[in-house]
Each structure stands twice: as structure tokens, then as C-alpha cells.
Amino acid sequence: MSxxxxxxxxxxxxxxxxxxxxxxxxxxxxxxxxxxxGEGKGDEAKESPKPEGYLSLNLARAYxxxxxxxxxxxxxxxxxxxxxxxxxxxxxxxxxxxxxxxSDLTPKELEGISALMNHPGFVGFDVVKKYDALADQERTxxxxxxxxxxxxxxxxxxxxxxxxxxxxxxxxxYHECYIFDRDIAVGMPYKIEDGKLIKIDFKPxxxxxxxxxxxxxxxxxxxxxxxxxxxxxxxxxxxxxRRAALDIEVASTVPTRVPNPREAKEPIVxxxxxxxxxxxxxxxxxxxxVKAPLPMSIGMPSLPEAEVEAFESEVDMIRRTFQIIxxxxxxxxxxGDDFDLSYLYHRALNLGFDRKEIPIxxxxxxxxxxxxxxxxxxxxxxxxxxQVYAFSQKYxxxxxxxxxxxxLGVGKMELEKPISELDYESLATYCLQDADITLSLTTMxxxxxxxxxxxxxxxxxxxxEDLSRQGVSTWLRNMISYEHRRRxxxxxxxxxxxxxKGFTAxxxxxxxxxxxxxxxxxxxxxxHFNVSVLDFQSMYPSIIRRYNLSYETxxxxxxxxxxNTIPGTPHWVCGRRRxxxxxxxxxxRDLRVRxxxxxxxxxxLPKALANWYGVISNSLKVVLNAAYGVxxxxxxxxxxxxxxxxxxxxxxxxxxxxxRQAQAIGMKVVYGDTDSIFLKAPEASxxxxxxxxxxxxxGMELDIDKVYRYAVFSSRKKNYLGxxxxxxxxxxxxxxxxxxxxxxxxxxxxxxxxxxSEVKSAEEFDEAKERITELVKTCYTKLKxxxxxxxxxxxxxxMSRAIEGYVKTKPQHIxxxxxxxxxxxxxxxGDIISFVKVVGxxxxxxxxxxxxxxxxxxxxxxxxxxxxQQVLDALDIDLKEILxxxxxxxxxxx
DNA sequence: GCGGACTGCTTACCT
DNA sequence: ACAGGTAAGCAGTCCGCG
Numbered sequence: 001m002s003x004x005x006x007x008x009x010x011x012x013x014x015x016x017x018x019x020x021x022x023x024x025x026x027x028x029x030x031x032x033x034x035x036x037x038g039e040g041k042g043d044e045a046k047e048s049p050k051p052e053g054y055l056s057l058n059l060a061r062a063y064x065x066x067x068x069x070x071x072x073x074x075x076x077x078x079x080x081x082x083x084x085x086x087x088x089x090x091x092x093x094x095x096x097x098x099x100x101x102x103s104d105l106t107p108k109e110l111e112g113i114s115a116l117m118n119h120p121g122f123v124g125f126d127v128v129k130k131y132d133a134l135a136d137q138e139r140t141x142x143x144x145x146x147x148x149x150x151x152x153x154x155x156x157x158x159x160x161x162x163x164x165x166x167x168x169x170x171x172x173x174y175h176e177c178y179i180f181d182r183d184i185a186v187g188m189p190y191k192i193e194d195g196k197l198i199k200i201d202f203k204p205x206x207x208x209x210x211x212x213x214x215x216x217x218x219x220x221x222x223x224x225x226x227x228x229x230x231x232x233x234x235x236x237x238x239x240x241x242r243r244a245a246l247d248i249e250v251a252s253t254v255p256t257r258v259p260n261p262r263e264a265k266e267p268i269v270x271x272x273x274x275x276x277x278x279x280x281x282x283x284x285x286x287x288x289x290v291k292a293p294l295p296m297s298i299g300m301p302s303l304p305e306a307e308v309e310a311f312e313s314e315v316d317m318i319r320r321t322f323q324i325i326x327x328x329x330x331x332x333x334x335x336g337d338d339f340d341l342s343y344l345y346h347r348a349l350n351l352g353f354d355r356k357e358i359p360i361x362x363x364x365x366x367x368x369x370x371x372x373x374x375x376x377x378x379x380x381x382x383x384x385x386x387q388v389y390a391f392s393q394k395y396x397x398x399x400x401x402x403x404x405x406x407x408l409g410v411g412k413m414e415l416e417k418p419i420s421e422l423d424y425e426s427l428a429t430y431c432l433q434d435a436d437i438t439l440s441l442t443t444m445x446x447x448x449x450x451x452x453x454x455x456x457x458x459x460x461x462x463x464x465e466d467l468s469r470q471g472v473s474t475w476l477r478n479m480i481s482y483e484h485r486r487r488x489x490x491x492x493x494x495x496x497x498x499x500x501k502g503f504t505a506x507x508x509x510x511x512x513x514x515x516x517x518x519x520x521x522x523x524x525x526x527x528h529f530n531v532s533v534l535d536f537q538s539m540y541p542s543i544i545r546r547y548n549l550s551y552e553t554x555x556x557x558x559x560x561x562x563x564n565t566i567p568g569t570p571h572w573v574c575g576r577r578r579x580x581x582x583x584x585x586x587x588x589r590d591l592r593v594r595x596x597x598x599x600x601x602x603x604x605l606p607k608a609l610a611n612w613y614g615v616i617s618n619s620l621k622v623v624l625n626a627a628y629g630v631x632x633x634x635x636x637x638x639x640x641x642x643x644x645x646x647x648x649x650x651x652x653x654x655x656x657x658x659x660r661q662a663q664a665i666g667m668k669v670v671y672g673d674t675d676s677i678f679l680k681a682p683e684a685s686x687x688x689x690x691x692x693x694x695x696x697x698x699g700m701e702l703d704i705d706k707v708y709r710y711a712v713f714s715s716r717k718k719n720y721l722g723x724x725x726x727x728x729x730x731x732x733x734x735x736x737x738x739x740x741x742x743x744x745x746x747x748x749x750x751x752x753x754x755x756x757s758e759v760k761s762a763e764e765f766d767e768a769k770e771r772i773t774e775l776v777k778t779c780y781t782k783l784k785x786x787x788x789x790x791x792x793x794x795x796x797x798x799m800s801r802a803i804e805g806y807v808k809t810k811p812q813h814i815x816x817x818x819x820x821x822x823x824x825x826x827x828x829x830g831d832i833i834s835f836v837k838v839v840g841x842x843x844x845x846x847x848x849x850x851x852x853x854x855x856x857x858x859x860x861x862x863x864x865x866x867x868x869q870q871v872l873d874a875l876d877i878d879l880k881e882i883l884x885x886x887x888x889x890x891x892x893x894x
Numbered sequence: 895g896c897g898g899a900c901t902g903c904t905t906a907c908c909t
Numbered sequence: 910a911c912a913g914g915t916a917a918g919c920a921g922t923c924c925g926c927g
Contacts, residue, residue: 384910384911385911393907471910471911472911473910473911476911508913508914509913509914509915510913510914510915513912513913513914514912514913515912515913516913517909517912517913517914518908518909518912518913518914519914520908520909520914520915535909539909540909540912625909625911626911626912627911628911628912629911629912629913630911630912631911631912632911632912632913633910633911633912634910635910635911636910636911644911644912644913647912648912648913673908673909673914674908674909674913674914675909676909716915716916717908717914717915717916718907718908718909718914718915718916719907719908719915719916732907732908733906733907733908733915733916734907735906735916735917737907738905738906738907738917739906739907740905740906797904797905797906798905798906800904800905806903806904808902808903808904808920808921809902809903809904809919809920809921810920811903811904811905811918811919811920812918812919812920813904813905814904866917866918870916
């Protein structure tokens with residue numbers, strides 16, 4: 001069959017949803033006139049929808065969201081999101097592309113390997129020329145073509161990559177290989193004409209093109225070419241994606257245990273959908289232990305906008321759930337990989353469903369949909385880079401409750417009873433609320449997350465499913481692998497890279513680390529007025545760009561390049577070729593710094609466009625921030641410690657030289673960390689001079705990041721407070737701000753900050769001093785009189801592993817966790833333990849089990865002192881001295 | 895047997 | 910599984926003390 005477009009359709013669902021809802025259904029259905037030709041006539045309620053055949057359809061504009069492998073047809077296929085009807089279409093490869101790996105042996109030599117020749121998956125040879133960047137030479141390689149991906153690798157034994165002596169590019173997943181080779185632009189629009197997949201060319205508006213051309217006019221052709229390709233991917237608009245969030249509830253017999261999805265022993269009692277088209281649905285199962293009558297489809301008083309469907313049989317409810325899942329192109333969950341979809345899948349099997357009736361495909365670490373896309377937001381929010389750089393650590397625990405509360409201001413509903421004892425109405429409300437929150441996480445800020453995912457998928461050539469589940473190192477791997485394939489470069493084998501460049505030459509300050517990192521300048525203690533902070537924008541990416549750093553250019557094979565030494569290291573860098581990662585990362589850096597960052601802030605831009613540029617700027621930030629670190633990470637496919645080491649070393653050189661220069665022209669440097677220097681009352685002309693010097697001597701742009709009315713330093717590094725002109729305050733590293741600090745102390749600390757933010761001159765510190773002293777006294781009194789609640793007194797510390805994992809020492813929060821476990825309260829890795837300090841043998845108790853009477857007041861007083869002292873040290877205030885006498889009298893009995 | 899000096903572990907932060 | 914550098918508090922150990 002040569003025409004290979006196949007539409008996935010259902011008949012009954014469409015009719016039913018239209019009948020049951022008075023609301024207009026958002027999507028036009030004109031496509032269905034063609035599609036109905038292939039529609040099954042069977043009973044849909046019994047027979048789950050399945051491919052009805054291949055249709056010769058035309059799609060005007062559809063976006064590639066994913067690429068996968070069809071084991072039955074032995075070929076790759078695309079999941080396309082059709083803009084006209086907001087549905088997913090599958091397009092199957094029509095080129096006969098096959099899996100392969102590369103060998104340095106000739107076909108003749110390979111023919112001598114009988115295990116290869118007799119391998120059932122072996123198809124044939126193809127001789128290809130590849131450029132070996134490590135050796136800087138052309139190589140003739142043999143492509144060993146196989147019938148299916150598992151023949152190359154993936155099985156424990158007998159794979160082709162294990163049979164031949166040395167295999168290149170054998171670790172690449174087949175669907176990735178297909179994306180690279182066929183240049184499938186993930187997240188970009190295509191059209192389909194008579195079954196042929198055709199990319200829709202996108203050209204940015206001429207004025208954008210012009211601005212960018214002029215920004216890069218002094219760069220090399222290859223740099224410009226790279227930038228142009230990025231711009232095409234980034235400027236192309238994204239469609240609004242139709243989606244539904246899913247959440248299920250299971251009646252567990254043991255309320256404190258999360259039901260095991262693989263066993264799926266207990267019934268699913270509720271399923272909620274909350275969708276971008278405005279529909280909110282709740283499916284409920286009748287339970288014998290609930291006396292109240294089952295609410296009928298008319299709905300519930302407390303959920304007026306929700307459509308309620310009640311079921312006598314779990315099988316029917318699950319079947320209905322599958323219908324709704326199939327109706328949406330994208331299903332959102334929060335932990336659906338490990339729970340909701342997995343439970344649905346296994347429960348359905350337990351209840352006698354046939355695999356073909358289940359729209360879910362279980363992978364080893366994920367649950368995907370046969371036709372649609374499953375986005376597990378838990379995995380995405382868990383990603384450290386997303387957490388830190390895209391959301392500035394606004395949420396701390398990766399739970400629906402914490403993420404929802406932090407980003408949306410809406411947390412989970414509190415339950416007073418276990419799920420199995422809830423009445424229908426509470427259960428429905430609870431379940432639907434979770435689905436609502438999950439959906440809202442993707443609709444907030446004008447669909448920020450959906451856009452973020454699309455932008456990241458485009459630049460990294462990674463499917464939506466992989467992108468949302470994997471870390472930055474995978475994104476960068478795909479980005480750089482793609483560039484290798486595009487150029488006909490051989491992707492190096494990790495072993496080969498390790499053998500020549502697997503060592504470092506500097507000594508880390510922290511024991512156990514591989515190489516020396518950033519420079520931190522000793523702060524000048526005290527309060528300094530008019531402090532300007534200068535920093536190198538995207539310092540490490542700038543270094544990688546400017547100094548041509550890449551795995552093949554650092555310690556390149558050319559003797560004449562050895563004179564291009566890297567300061568602080570025995571390494572050198574190539575002067576003959578442009579490094580591939582220098583180009584890829586460097587061009588992204590320039591686009592962010594010179595174009596997107598400023599465009600996002602530009603006034604007068606249409607709101608939607610400004611928002612889009614903001615998303616791009618943020619996406620690039622996430623990728624750029626990791627671009628240096630990956631070269632020092634053993635798990636990275638281009639792990640190359642000399643590259644990471646060289647980057648850090650040039651960074652130290654840059655900041656140290658910049659400080660030297662600042663001092664030479666008469667400026668006072670009061671602090672600096674990695675890429676920033678803090679200047680005390682600098683003259684504008686001198687700053688200008690320093691910035692010019694930096695461009696000329698270091699080839700890197702220095703910027704004014706912020707200006708403080710005054711900044712306060714103690715003698716501690718990475719600890720300071722800066723008050724801006726408008727009275728807002730930057731607090732860095734101080735205990736009072738840390739999230740594990742008890743609430744009462746955080747509050748008192750911020751009261752002090754408020755006092756300090758009002759200080760305008762050195763003279764005003766005296767008054768502030770007095771007010772702060774009063775503040776601390778009040779704090780002492782309240783502690784002594786036990787006027788704080790246990791919650792306010794609690795320390796909140798994350799348990800990074802299970803209790804059994806603490807073998808070397810037993811920290812306080814683990815002691816508290818043990819007490820909880822004894823009471824039968826489940827605690828797991830990732831939980832935050834709230835405990836208070838008490839007098840008595842244990843020293844600590846979890847909040848739930850403590851009483852205010854046993855609080856160890858002395859311990860808390862010590863905490864108050866040290867927290868305040870961090871700031872007051874710098875202001876020459878000694879709390880002990882001022883409060884010494886007071887403190888004693890507070891604690892005299894009576 | 896006990897307290898201070900010390901080291902190592904753990905967490906949370908900064909860039 | 911992106912990196913290294915810093916602070917703080919506590920757990921555990923060693924050593925001296927007649």
C-alpha cells in the first residue's frame with residue numbers, strides 16, 4: 001500500500017458527545033466526510049476503535065508532534081496534529097527507511113562474520129563516506145542495514161552492534177534516527193497531498209529577517225546559516241493544541257497506601273476529564289457501601305458545569321473512559337506514566353479487555369497512547385532545568401498540590417476521609433479538581449507550557465513525548481546529533497572520545513569533583529551604598545562561542561594549534577575549524593541575547609508576540625544554562641571533561657582579569673561570583689571603559705545587571721542582601737530566606753528586611769538598629785511564652801531518599817520521619833518532613849505528634865540569633881551584646 | 895565518663 | 910543523571926583529662 005495516511009476515527013463518540021452537551025463543540029468536522037469511507041460499522045461500544053484502513057487524505061496544515069516505530073508494519077510513523085479539525089493523524093513512512101549502524105570494516109570483511117550474515121534481521125550493506133571530526137579526516141564506513149531496530153540493539157544478546165567489533169551510531173533510537181535522516185521538523189507544519197508528506201516552508205516576516213541579518217552581518221557564513229535555521233524554527237507560529245486532563249480515583253482498602261498500578265486489584269471509582277474546549281466530565285461508579293443514590297446524568301448541584309455520567313459496571317466506565325481518551329489528540333496527566341494510565345491499562349486487562357481495545361501502550365518507563373499524545377506533567381515539572389530556569393524554583397515539591405498552589409494559587413482539595421468512604425459528590429469534586437488543576441497548569445500564562453514544549457522540541461529535534469520526559473542532556477544530545485547527521489559527520493563513540501579526552505588537569509576545591517570550577521570573590525564586609533552589579537551575559541555559552549570550544553576542537557590533532565593555549569590549563573584549541581558545539585550553542589546564545597531577550601521586553605509589540613518572544617527567550621535560557629555542564633557529565637554522549645574544564649578555567653580568567661582591570665582604572669570591587677562583579681559607587685565613565693575593555697580583550701560582552709541603593713555583605717560568600725532604588729530587596733543565600741527555616745523565623749526575618757529596605761543613608765542605620773533590636777526582643781518573648789503555633793515552629797526538610805537509605809548518619813528529619821513511620825504514616829523519598837525541636841531524648845518530633853509544651857525554647861533562641869546575626873554582623877551589631885542581659889531575664893523562671 | 899576539637903554527612907543554596 | 914563552590918547544623922569519632 002503506497003498511500004499511507006490513515007485517519008483515526010470514531011463514530012459513536014462524536015454523535016454522543018454532541019447529543020449530550022448543549023455547549024457547542026469547538027471543532028469543525030468537515031474532514032469526516034472523507035474519513036467516513038473508512039469508518040467501521042461495527043458496534044463501537046464493544047469493539048474499541050482501530051485502524052480502519054489507509055485513506056488518501058489531504059491535510060492542509062498539520063504539525064508533527066511525534067515519531068514512533070510501527071512494529072507490525074516495520075516502519076516509522078508520524079503523529080500529526082491537524083490544525084483544521086484538531087485531531088491526530090498518523091502518517092506512515094513511504095521511503096523504506098531502515099534501521100542501521102556503522103562499521104569501519106569493509107563489506108568484504110564483514111561478510112566474513114557469519115553471525116552477522118546469518119542474523120535474521122540482517123538486510124545488507126551500504127558504503128558511505130563520513131567525516132570523522134575527532135581525527136579530522138574523511139572515513140569510508142559501511143552501513144549495516146537491518147530489518148528492525150531490535151536487530152541492531154536493544155535485546156540482551158545477539159544484536160548486530162554486539163556481533164561486530166566496533167559499532168558507530170548504534171545507540172541512537174530508531175525514531176530519532178528517522179527524524180535526523182529524513183529531517184523531520186518536530187513541532188513544525190507539514191501538508192499532505194495524496195499521501196505525500198510535504199514540509200510547509202516558513203519564512204519569517206521580512207523585517208525580522210532583515211534585523212537578524214544585520215545583527216549577524218559580521219559573522220561567518222556558517223554562523224549566519226545556523227542562525228537563519230534557528231530563526232525559522234523559532235518564529236513559526238504554534239497552533240493552539242486541543243487537550244484534556246485526566247485523573248482517576250481508586251477505592252483502596254488500605255487508605256494510606258497508594259494502590260499498585262501493576263496489580264490494579266481495586267476498582268476505579270471515578271474518572272475526571274477537564275478539557276481545553278471547556279468540557280468538564282466526571283464518570284462515577286456505583287459502590288455498594290455508599291448509601292446515597294447515584295447522581296444521574298443531570299449533574300450535581302455542587303458541580304453545575306460538569307457533565308456527570310454514572311455507571312453500574314466498571315467495565316462500562318472504563319470503556320467510556322477509553323472513548324473519551326481517543327477523542328482528544330493530547331491527554332494530560334500528573335504522574336499518568338506511573339499511575340493513572342498504567343492503572344487504567346492493567347485494570348482493563350484484569351477485567352478481561354483485549355489489548356487491542358485499550359488505547360494505551362505501556363512502555364518500560366512511560367505510558368503512551370496508540371494514536372494521541374500523552375503528556376505527563378509530573379515528569380516535565382520534575383525536570384530540574386524546568387524547575388530552576390523556567391519557573392525560578394517557584395515550586396519545591398513536585399506534587400500536584402505544591403505545583404498547583406505555587407503556580408496557580410490552587411492546591412488540591414483536602415480530604416477528610418479515605419477515597420473509599422467518600423460520598424459521590426465529594427469524590428466527584430475532588431477528582432475533577434485534580435483534572436482542573438492539571439489542565440490549568442498548561443493553560444496558565446497563555447498556554448506557556450505548551451509553547452515551551454513545542455519550542456524546545458523544535459530546537460532539539462525531539463518528540464513531544466521524549467522531550468517532556470527526558471532531561472536537558474537528551475535534548476542537547478539530539479540537537480547535536482542532528483547537526484552531525486545533517487553535515488555527514490560521524491557521531492563519535494563514547495569510548496573513543498574517553499580514550500583521548502577523558503582526563504582533567506585541574507584540581508577541584510570540593511573533594512571528589514573532577515575539575516576546578518568557578519571563582520568566588522571574598523566579599524568586603526559591611527554596608528555599601530550605590531553598588532552596581534556587572535555580569536557577563538550567558539557567560540559559559542559566550543566562552544564556548546568565543547573560544548571555539550567543542551569536543552573536537554579542544555586538544556585537536558593539529559600540532560600548529562597547540563600554541564592556542566587555554567589559560568589555567570594545559571589544553572589548547574583548534575584554529576583551523578569551527579567547533580560544532582561552539583557553533584550550535586554560540587548561535588543560540590547570540591539569538592537569545594541580541595534578539596529574543598530584548599524583543600520580549602520591547603514596548604509597543606502586540607501582546608501575543610511579546611509573550612511568544614518571552615517563551616522563546618526562556619526556552620533558550622533553559623538550554624543554554626545546561627550547555628556547559630553536560631560536557632562534564634559522564635552520562636552525556638559527548639562527555640569531554642577538557643571542554644568543561646576549559647570553559648570554567650576561561651571563566652575564572654575572565655572574572656579575575658576584569659576585576660584587575662576595574663581596580664586598575666580606580667574602581668572598588670566589593671564582591672563577585674562566577675560571572676558577576678559588584679562595584680562600589682562606580683563612575684559611569686569607568687563602567688563604560690571597563691565594558692569596552694572586556695569586548696576588546698576578552699571578546700565578551702559585560703552588562704549592567706542591576707544597581708543597588710545599598711548592599712550588605714557579611715564575610716560569607718554567596719550570602720548578601722541588596723536594596724534596590726525602589727526599596728525592593730534581593731536576598732541571596734541568607735538562612736532567613738531558606739525554605740527549611742521555621743515560618744516564625746522567616747516572618748521575623750522579613751520584618752527586619754522591611755526595616756532595612758527603608759534605610760536611605762548610613763545615618764539611618766542607627767534607627768533601624770533599634771527597631772531590629774525590638775523585633776528580636778518580641779521574638780524572644782513570644783518564644784518564651786510559647787505563643788507560636790507548632791506549624792510556625794516547624795523545620796521543613798526534604799527527605800531525599802527512603803529512610804533505609806540513611807546508613808552513615810541519621811539526621812534530625814529522619815528521626816522525625818521514623819516516628820511518623822511508627823505511627824503508620826507513610827513517608828517516602830521526596831517528602832518534606834515537618835518537625836519541631838523538643839526537650840527529651842529524641843530532640844525532635846514531627847509536628848503531628850508534638851505538643852507546644854515540650855518545645856526546646858533555648859534551641860530556638862539560638863536559631864533566631866544566628867539567623868539575624870548573618871545580616872547584623874555586617875552592620876556591626878552584636879545581638880548578644882545588646883540583648884545579653886535581656887536574654888537572661890527572659891529566661892529567669894517566673 | 896564527659897566535653898571540646900575535629901571530620902564527614904546532609905541539605906539548601908549561588909552562579 | 911548538566912557542572913562546581915559555599916554555608917550551616919548535626920552526627921559521630923577521637924583525644925585528653927591524672
